[in-house]
Amino acid sequence: MPKRTIVIAGAGVFGTALAQRLSWNEDNAITLYTIEEDVIADINTKHQNSKYFPGRHIHSDIVATGDIRCTYQADMLFLAIPSKAIEPFCKGIYDYTRKDIRIVNLSKGLAEDGSFLIEQIPFSHTGSLKGPTFAVEVMNGDPSGMTFGGSVEDYTVLQGVMQDTGITLDYSHDIRAVEFLSVLKNMYAIAIGIVSGRYNSPNVDFLVMTKSVNEMRKMLKLYGCDEETIFNYCGLGDLGLTALNDLSRNRTLGLLIGKGFSNDPKSTTVIEGLRTIKLLGELVRSKGLERQFVVLEALYALLYSGASLNDYYVTVLA
Template sequence: MNSSNICIIGAGSFGTALANSMALNRQNEILLYSIEPDVVSDINKNHENSKYLLHTRLCERISATAEIEDAMRCDMLMLAIPSRHVIDFVLKNKPVFEKAKLVINLAKGFGRDGKNIAEDLEENLTVAVGSLKGPSFASELINHTPTAFTFSSRDTLFFGEMMQVLKGTGLHLDFTTDIRGVEILSIAKNVYAIVLGIIDATFNSANSRFLVFTRAVNEIRSILKRFGADPETIFNYCGIGDLGLTALNDLSRNRTMGLFIGKGFFTGDLSESIVLEGKQALMTLASSVAPKGFNPEFPILCNLRRLLEGNISPGEFVSEIVSN
């Protein structure tokens, strides 16, 4: 693979930040695709993306386009668009993706019909598919802060090629062939970030925080088993690393929502108030592991569903979570 031909599809904050880091490797020529003409113009003319990342100068080797056909000259296509749009976008532009050697999913969330995105892509494309996930805030990535990701593909040869692409960029990789596990972990961490937010709002205690964090890790391992993934994948960057970042850092929207719930800011029907990806992920995961309502193997997940459906109060939720 020619590592200089890379297209990141989606020029929001994360796609742009990743492009700026990857451009530190002078062998990489990075193309950003956006449906927003003002973003494309800003990147090409001013070397900025002021709509999503203020006061940040981008590498001049990054170019942008609003024509998806321009991606056909790239060997590696990386999907950084919202998870709910990924599969429809790929199918609409399937000839573009079939020209690539490797398509990598960056989106964190379920795709169509509760499927994980990478495996849905594998079902619909004949080219190789990978997943890249890890503890990464765009606001730090854009400043070239050392950042870690897990790369996953069925073919181990692509790991070596990814290492070459990211050489000298400050981006660090580990690897697994467990694509399903990587995808599920990127979804589950949003759910447990809400939980840790509620716990921290209630106790503001390191002891309580890590009591629940440890239980969350074990419960996520059980989720991985239930989905037929490798529970050991949680020890990759995409596992404990991304869970820790999302659940313990106040830049996380899902953790912040948990803090608001724990402090009593939502006094009405929580099921109507909360629309974050963490809630959406919760409902899909819970319907898979606890279709009959409550499964004692997954007490955190099931009790959070009860809370967000309005069946228990935040105080009752906390009591259930910290009890033996």
């Protein structure tokens, strides 16, 4: 039986870690696509990616390439590239790939106009894979859980690809909800990090976390998404990982703000949550929903409307 042809676009930390785990399944033939020539040479000659995982061995069957034609006959294509690259990348390969190719989006964020990334992917078989997974732990082989959003047919195929990898999947029919939760959890992780920066108290953390979960459900409803998706790995699981673990960039930003070191969004442009706060904060204000989204409104006021840290604490802890 021929192996499945799996291509992962993006050989950064998560793309590399996922390739390593998928290599555990002997039915997968894995290619990492990247524009980084030093990474390609490193993987193909030394079986390592020293730029992102120094000192770690990469399975010798994993091949890296900068030739986009590797996608043309792929059975499944994982997108682990920056969110702003999703649309041009997909449009660039669309006319050349198999029409039954299955696309799995790993990237997180919203498009510049506030739409979901998944809406920029023109393929028929498209899904979203999100969950509480730090790349280093995926690379280490730790058991992990992720949610697939998409069709049952594509989910069944993905289960075969993930077999024997130690990654457990759950399912949601609502691909938009899976995409949206991966964005929402980043901004609420910042919110929880801010209170952790001052109080260092589990009581306070979970007070704000509970409020955050309720607001995430309301935001799903506002966008016409399935609220129940919050109980999947991509919901509560990913929020807990991102909000309560110091490996999280968004929690770290919150901690710094809470300790008074920074509240300037311009200095933290790499953090996905900030643009979401601005976008959704403006949406909430435009609809007069500030009282329904107290944590989000407090975050927006702190970062973009000149409110003080004390104002923030008074609002979210009330």
